[in-house]
Amino acid sequence: MNTLFDKIWDSHIVHKVEDGPTQLYIDRLYCHEVTSPQAFDDLRSRGIKCLRPDKIYCMPDHNIPTKDQDKPIEEPVSRHQVETLTRNAHEFGLTHFGMKHPKNGIIHVVGPELGLTLPGMTIVCGDSHTSTHGAMGAVAFGIGTSEVGMVLASQCILQQKPKSMRINVEGTLGKGVTAKDVALYIISQMTTSGATGYFVEYAGSAIRSMSMESRLTLCNLSIEMGARGGMVAPDEVTFEYIKGREYAPKGEEWDKAVAYWKTLPSDADAIFDKEITFQAADIEPRVTYGTNPGMGIGITESVPAVETMPEAGQASYIKSLEYMGFSAGEKLEGHPIDYVFIGSCTNGRIEDFRAFAEIVKGHKKAENVVAWIVPGSWSVYRQIEEEGIADTLTAAGFELRQPGCSACLAMNEDKIPAGKYAISTSNRNFEGRQGQGARTILASPYVAAAAAITGKITDPRKFL
Amino acid sequence: MKKEKFNIIKDSCIPLPLENIDTDQIVPARFLKATTREGFGENLFRDWRFDEQGNKIESFVLNDPTYSGQILVAGKNFGSGSSREHAAWAIADYGFRVVVSSFFADIHKNNELNNFVLPVVVTEQFLKELFDSIYANPRTEVIVNLPEQTITNTATGKSETFEINAYKKHCLMNGLDDIDFLLSNKDKIESWEAAR
Numbered sequence: 026m027n028t029l030f031d032k033i034w035d036s037h038i039v040h041k042v043e044d045g046p047t048q049l050y051i052d053r054l055y056c057h058e059v060t061s062p063q064a065f066d067d068l069r070s071r072g073i074k075c076l077r078p079d080k081i082y083c084m085p086d087h088n089i090p091t092k093d094q095d096k097p098i099e100e101p102v103s104r105h106q107v108e109t110l111t112r113n114a115h116e117f118g119l120t121h122f123g124m125k126h127p128k129n130g131i132i133h134v135v136g137p138e139l140g141l142t143l144p145g146m147t148i149v150c151g152d153s154h155t156s157t158h159g160a161m162g163a164v165a166f167g168i169g170t171s172e173v174g175m176v177l178a179s180q181c182i183l184q185q186k187p188k189s190m191r192i193n194v195e196g197t198l199g200k201g202v203t204a205k206d207v208a209l210y211i212i213s214q215m216t217t218s219g220a221t222g223y224f225v226e227y228a229g230s231a232i233r234s235m236s237m238e239s240r241l242t243l244c245n246l247s248i249e250m251g252a253r254g255g256m257v258a259p260d261e262v263t264f265e266y267i268k269g270r271e272y273a274p275k276g277e278e279w280d281k282a283v284a285y286w287k288t289l290p291s292d293a294d295a296i297f298d299k300e301i302t303f304q305a306a307d308i309e310p311r312v313t314y315g316t317n318p319g320m321g322i323g324i325t326e327s328v329p330a331v332e333t334m335p336e337a338g339q340a341s342y343i344k345s346l347e348y349m350g351f352s353a354g355e356k357l358e359g360h361p362i363d364y365v366f367i368g369s370c371t372n373g374r375i376e377d378f379r380a381f382a383e384i385v386k387g388h389k390k391a392e393n394v395v396a397w398i399v400p401g402s403w404s405v406y407r408q409i410e411e412e413g414i415a416d417t418l419t420a421a422g423f424e425l426r427q428p429g430c431s432a433c434l435a436m437n438e439d440k441i442p443a444g445k446y447a448i449s450t451s452n453r454n455f456e457g458r459q460g461q462g463a464r465t466i467l468a469s470p471y472v473a474a475a476a477a478i479t480g481k482i483t484d485p486r487k488f489l
Numbered sequence: 490m491k492k493e494k495f496n497i498i499k500d501s502c503i504p505l506p507l508e509n510i511d512t513d514q515i516v517p518a519r520f521l522k523a524t525t526r527e528g529f530g531e532n533l534f535r536d537w538r539f540d541e542q543g544n545k546i547e548s549f550v551l552n553d554p555t556y557s558g559q560i561l562v563a564g565k566n567f568g569s570g571s572s573r574e575h576a577a578w579a580i581a582d583y584g585f586r587v588v589v590s591s592f593f594a595d596i597h598k599n600n601e602l603n604n605f606v607l608p609v610v611v612t613e614q615f616l617k618e619l620f621d622s623i624y625a626n627p628r629t630e631v632i633v634n635l636p637e638q639t640i641t642n643t644a645t646g647k648s649e650t651f652e653i654n655a656y657k658k659h660c661l662m663n664g665l666d667d668i669d670f671l672l673s674n675k676d677k678i679e680s681w682e683a684a685r
Contacts, residue, residue: 040674045656048674052680060526060573067668076678088522102522109524153572153596169600171667179671181678185654210538212603217509218566221595251569253595317509317569337565337613341508412545434518434571443541454514455570457536 028291029191029258030224032162037147039181041362045204046183051080052146053133054176056119057117058085058110059436060151064174065113075117077180082141083114084122086131087436091229091426094125101201103437116339116365117177130402130428133157133370140270144259144286149176154370154452155254156247159269160240162259162289164224167248187253188222188298191291193229196305201486203380204239205372205450206338207231208246209311209321211303214408219318221251223299231305232257237266238376245371246452249318258290310421310485312357313454313467316345320454324472324484328355348456349464350444357466357482365396365477366459369433372450375408377470382417384474384488390422391480398423399431435460447477493605498586499632499643501558503550504623510563511570512597516579516624518571523589529575530582551583555627560584562619563633567589567608568597577604587633589640602657603667609633609640609651618645634661 027035056064057066061083068074075081088103098104114121122128128135133154136142144162149155149171158165168182175182194207212219222439232240240257247255257263263284267273272483274282309323310459320326330353334342346353367373367381378400390396398418400406404427409415415425432439433451435458441447443462450473452464471485478488520532538551545552561580567590568576577600580588588601589609601608611619622629622644632641635658641648653661660666671678 036496040677042656045654048677050678057523063526063574066525071668073672076675087518106522106524151572151574153570167572167634169572169577169594169596169603172599172602175667175671179675179678180670181671181674183656183667183671217569218592218594221566221592248570251566251594317511332546337617338508340506341564344507434513436518453511453513453570455511457517458513459518461536461541466592 026294026296027113028295028297029162029226030073030164030189030254033145033147034186042183045085046185048181049184050181050231050434051149051176051182053141053148054081054173055136055148055150055155056081056083056110056173057087057132057150057152058106059087060170061113061173062106062109064177065117067174068117068177073178074444075119075177076120080180081119081177083110083119083127084132084135085110085124085401087430087434089124089429090437091397091429091431091439094402094427100438127403130404131370131430133245134373134401134405137161138270138402140267141280143267143273144263145289149182153248154245156252157370158243159243159247159254159256160237160244162256162263162286164254164256166254187224190220190223190225190299190301191297192225192227193302194227194231194305195229195302196231198231198305199309201310201467201489202308204235204242205469206308206472209244209313209318209467210244210308212250212319213321214303215250216318217249217317218251220247223252225252225255225393227255228259229302233260236376237262238374242371242376246318249452259286286453299467310469310472312409312472312482314349314357316348316454316456318452318467320345321467322357324358324482328353328357328386330354358484359391361446362448362466362476362481363393363395363445364441365394365473366399366432366447366449366451367473368397368399368401369451370401371452372470373399373405375405378405378409378414380470382414384471385421385423385478386417388421389446390479391478393480394477396423396477397426397432399426400428402428432459436460441465448473448482481485492666494523494664495586495605495607495635495661497632497634497636498559499630500560501628501630502560502562502623503558504620505550505561505563506620509566509569510615511572512568512573512576515568515576521573521575526578527631528582529579530584533579533583559584559591560631560633561585561587562589562616562623564590567593569594570613572596574600574604577601577606589616589631592640605661607633607635607661611640611649611651615642615647615649618642618647632634668678
């Protein structure tokens with residue numbers, strides 16, 4: 026009567042500290058340039074090496090520019106951070122896919138697409154969106170830099186076992202409704218702290234019908250309701266996705282792996298600490314109106330009234346609407362926008378660019394809109410070119426940029442100016458997330474595409 | 490990083506009664522480019538503390554000399570969002586030893602503990618009364634007693650107990666970190682690998 030989560034967690038316990046945390050073995054550590062330098066210093070200051078360097082993969086993604094990656098990074102502090110990762114990977118003997126390397130990209134896009142992320146694994150990274158990898162049937166979660174140091178040194182981490190939650194989504198998703206809309210809907214129902222302390226398994230017919238990439242989008246956003254992680258039981262969709270990928274098991278090893286993966290789904294009598302069911306039919310294309318991902322509505326709905334918020338939260342709610350320049354009761358459809366960003370570890374995969382192109386094909390980019398089209402990896406970039414999506418984009422007046430985290434958190438030069446509205450397929454609409462004073466509206470690639478060609482918030486179903 | 494041993498702290502507080510304060514507010518991404526742990530206190534709550542020209546925003550609580558102390562008191566769901574430990578480094582570097590809230594995001598809570606900042610979870614009622622006490626008298630002191638796991642609002646005399654696991658409590662009180670502990674278990678790691 027074990028859950029998917031229990032099976033993986035329990036099989037990775039090295040040691041239980043009395044009246045304390047569990048020492049958990051980690052199969053895969055991913056490192057990027059922002060949250061790793063101090064962890065490598067921790068090892069240097071102790072004079073120790075990585076215990077299991079073959080289980081660690083490094084790549085820069087947060088700082089790198091989305092143009093001219095063949096040239097050195099202009100901004101000296103960003104350049105230093107990226108170079109520090111290169112040096113650390115070399116010194117500690119770790120695999121490193123540097124800027125412009127054909128395997129470089131956003132770590133949460135690259136891991137699954139190379140087959141480095143596999144079902145049954147424990148995976149960590151100094152990045153909250155590590156929850157993405159859970160879509161493959163792995164236990165994957167974000168950690169702090171001190172914890173990165175623990176894993177570099179010992180291939181283990183100390184963690185309290187989280188509680189378990191199953192979220193079922195039943196039924197068929199409507200036209201123009203994507204995994205992003207499902208996630209934003211769930212987060213708005215749960216609030217940004219509603220799953221804190223829990224590890225979530227997504228289940229139900231709507232999830233089973235999702236492609237692997239859609240599941241990655243869904244699990245990516247688990248952290249936005251506070252969950253330690255999110256996961257989907259591996260099935261034929263998962264196996265089909267993994268088969269043949271570069272680092273995936275091959276031949277006999279493949280058969281053995283699949284046989285093991287098939288044992289992972291939660292047992293029929295598994296008990297969860299909490300279980301919630303949503304109906305796919307209740308979900309429409311969505312947008313956010315506030316400054317956390319839980320503040321979202323269906324595209325045809327209005328911004329909720331202040332009085333509908335709990336009293337202790339009203340001050341934050343008012344501050345949030347002021348920041349966004351929206352009023353309670355206002356409908357957002359038709360509101361002009363200035364920027365469109367498609368990309369990030371949330372929606373930077375090929376399926377997302379196909380969706381974007383499906384809508385912009387035969388149209389022109391609105392003149393008032395600046396659009397940043399940023400693939401999640403070089404592999405996605407190459408596929409965009411090979412499938413002719415790049416031509417569709419060019420014909421519609423869009424420019425394809427080079428891969429990286431880009432405007433999702435604006436650590437490179439892709440910053441939304443103060444006061445400007447951006448429809449963004451990324452994961453966070455926090456104050457200043459995309460640039461000081463920037464106003465972010467989170468949405469799916471369909472909604473982003475409809476906004477990019479009309480210059481305003483538009484229901485994408487009109488174009489589908 | 491200073492591993493300052495933790496025992497009992499008695500001090501006044503800085504109130505920040507907003508909910509869902511995310512780590513992007515605690516330290517914005519553009520300040521994450523340093524490769525050491527030092528100096529992040531300067532950028533704690535950067536965009537709430539300073540305008541785009543770098544001038545102090547007088548109305549923000551950290552710029553208000555009425556309030557001071559090593560205890561930050563914040564609304565529900567403190568530290569949500571990004572896993573950046575820089576947020577905990579900024580809090581510690583600014584001089585806070587304790588953060589009190591009715592709810593913390595998981596990753597940030599661990600990051601505080603790993604940096605010898607104690608996250609203290611109190612009830613909504615205790616939090617509300619504490620804000621009231623601080624606004625009535627900004628010199629209101631709070632006693633955080635880690636050995637006893639209690640927090641006391643000296644203005645009302647009310648106390649609550651708070652949770653912390655025994656291992657982490659031991660680490661905080663003795664200035665120990667997790668890498669030392671994990672490496673002392675190397676034989677267990679190797680036997681786990683061998684049994685796989």
